Amino acid sequence: MRILIAEDHPDNREMLTRRLLRKGYEVHCAENGAEAVEMAQSCAPDLILMDISMPVMSGIEATKAIRNTPDVSNVKIVALTAHAMESARKECMDAGCDDFATKPVDFAGLVALIEKYAA
Incomplete structure (x- = not known):
């Protein structure tokens, strides 16, 4: 499974990359939203951690x-945010995210979420 991590914080990006690579995933990274849109098209991920x-x-x-880009509009997108309020979840889902996870990341829970979309 090919995963695109869209994360501006280098420590978070590095930690997620390292741990997902150990789990056997192919990982690509974007440092901002504009890069994420470009990379969604160039690396054709199965899932984006946004x-x-x-x-x-x-x-x-x-x-x-991404939802308005025909070639990648169906890629699964999981929002990652430190904002755990229901309003943040609703905003993410309304934007087109398929799921929602909070920071700090519960890695076991995140892997379970990824596996849900891998099936």
């Missing part, structure tokens, strides 16, 4: 852009 608060283009804006 940080919501990023520079250049937010995860919400990037999700909407």
Whole structure:
């Protein structure tokens, strides 16, 4: 399974990359929302882990852009955010995210979520 991590914080990006590679996933990374939109088209991920608060283009804006791009509009997108309120979840889902996970990341829970979409 090919996963695109869209995360602006280098420590978070590195931790997720390292741990997902150990689990056998192919991992690509974007540092902002605009890069995520470009890379969604170039690396054709099966799933995107989308940080919501990023520079250049937010995860919400990037999700909407991906949903409006025919070649990648159906890719699964999981929002990652430190905002655990129901309003944040609703905003992510309304933008087109398929699921929602909070930070700090519960890695076992995240892997279970990824596996749900791999099936």
